[in-house]
Amino acid sequence: MGIVNVTPDSFSGDGISIPDLTEVELVQRAVRQAKAFVAEGATFIDVGGESTRPHAPAVSVQQELDRVLPVIQALQQQLPPEIILSIDTYKAEVADQALVAGASLINDIWSLRYDPQMVEVARHHAVPVVLMANMRGFARRDIVSDLLRFLSQSIEQALAAGIPWDHLIVDPGIGFGTTPEEDLIIQRRLGELRALGRPVLLGTSRKSHIGRILGGLPASERLEGTAATVALGIAQGADIVRVHDVKAMMRVVKMSDAIVRGTFELSVNP
Structure with a gap:
């Protein structure tokens, strides 16, 4: 599972979102990274729009959606169909829209416990x-x-x-x-x-x-x-x-x- 962090503050230092980067440039970076991962052998691509490091600033639902949706839509169109796109989120609305956009797996750091609607999203989409x-x-x-x-x-x-x-x-x-x-x-x-x-x-x-x-x-x-x-x-x-x-x-x-x-x-x- 290759990690695509669409964030400016990932603990690992690999976040691809940086100040003054346009949405088009952000998506292009993410697609390049994901394609490289697939060429190197990844079968899952995990897309996240919020840093989970300790004391990281909170990200609103809309901010997270703005970061991940264009990337997931592009990856869904450009990666081989057998590649599993994962959305790394604990917010039900983000997961729901990401799944509609092309993700097919939920990676929830709170085990479906943080957002009471997350269980229903997972059940509804059958992922x-x-x-x-x-x-x-x-x-x-x-x-x-x-x-x-x-x-x-x-x-x-x-x-x-x-x-x-x-x-x-x-x-x-x-x-x-x-x-x-x-x-x-x-x-x-x-x-x-x-x-x-x-x-x-x-x-x-x-x-x-x-x-x-x-x-x-x-x-x-x-x-x-x-x-x-x-x-x-x-x-x-x-x-x-x-x-x-x-x-x-x-x-x-x-x-x-x-x-x-x-x-x-x-x-x-x-």
């Missing part, structure tokens, strides 16, 4: 949903047990609202209300999420705990650390990895899958 464990504001004892409880409740709520079982994907929410120590524990015990019976999405790309463990590296220098989390995540059963650096991480994914799942194709020349 897959990523349910992320967001521990901001939650007291914790054992982080993995707490994540499992949170995600189990989210799954139950989604099913009760009429969202099909096979439309649900779970995400442990690394970096969302968790400490660096907890992030490492989640990675170490990621395989326990398989008990939920749903595909696991892992989003560790350029996260702050990587920088802190590697001596304070900025987001732009966390490639190798991200690669380690992706490889070990796949070894623990991750099905989808959400990343900024698709080309490099696709190589990590292929090698990890070859070792862990026996999925590979040998080239003629070594």
Whole structure:
């Protein structure tokens, strides 16, 4: 899953929205980035119009729509039909309009809990949903047990609202209300999420705990650390990895899958 941040303030420093950029230029940048990701092996493109970093300024529904809708419309027209466009939002109106524009998956950092209308949007459009464990504001004892409880409740709520079982994907929410120590524990015990019976999405790309463990590296220098989390995540059963650096991480994914799942194709020349 390649990340297209249509924001000026992404924590990772890869946001493509900058001051004085026209809408046409913004869309062109996003399309170039997404096409490059697809050429490098991405099967999902995740479009977001609001930074989810801690203390990021709030973005109104209209601001978010203005950022993401033109991009999604362009991507829907220009990317191969098999590419899955994901809308990264926790606002029901943004999700609804993005799905009409061409998105076909909701990636909600609040697990359908923030906006009471989000469940209905997901049910109405009959699209897959990523349910992320967001521990901001939650007291914790054992982080993995707490994540499992949170995600189990989210799954139950989604099913009760009429969202099909096979439309649900779970995400442990690394970096969302968790400490660096907890992030490492989640990675170490990621395989326990398989008990939920749903595909696991892992989003560790350029996260702050990587920088802190590697001596304070900025987001732009966390490639190798991200690669380690992706490889070990796949070894623990991750099905989808959400990343900024698709080309490099696709190589990590292929090698990890070859070792862990026996999925590979040998080239003629070594």
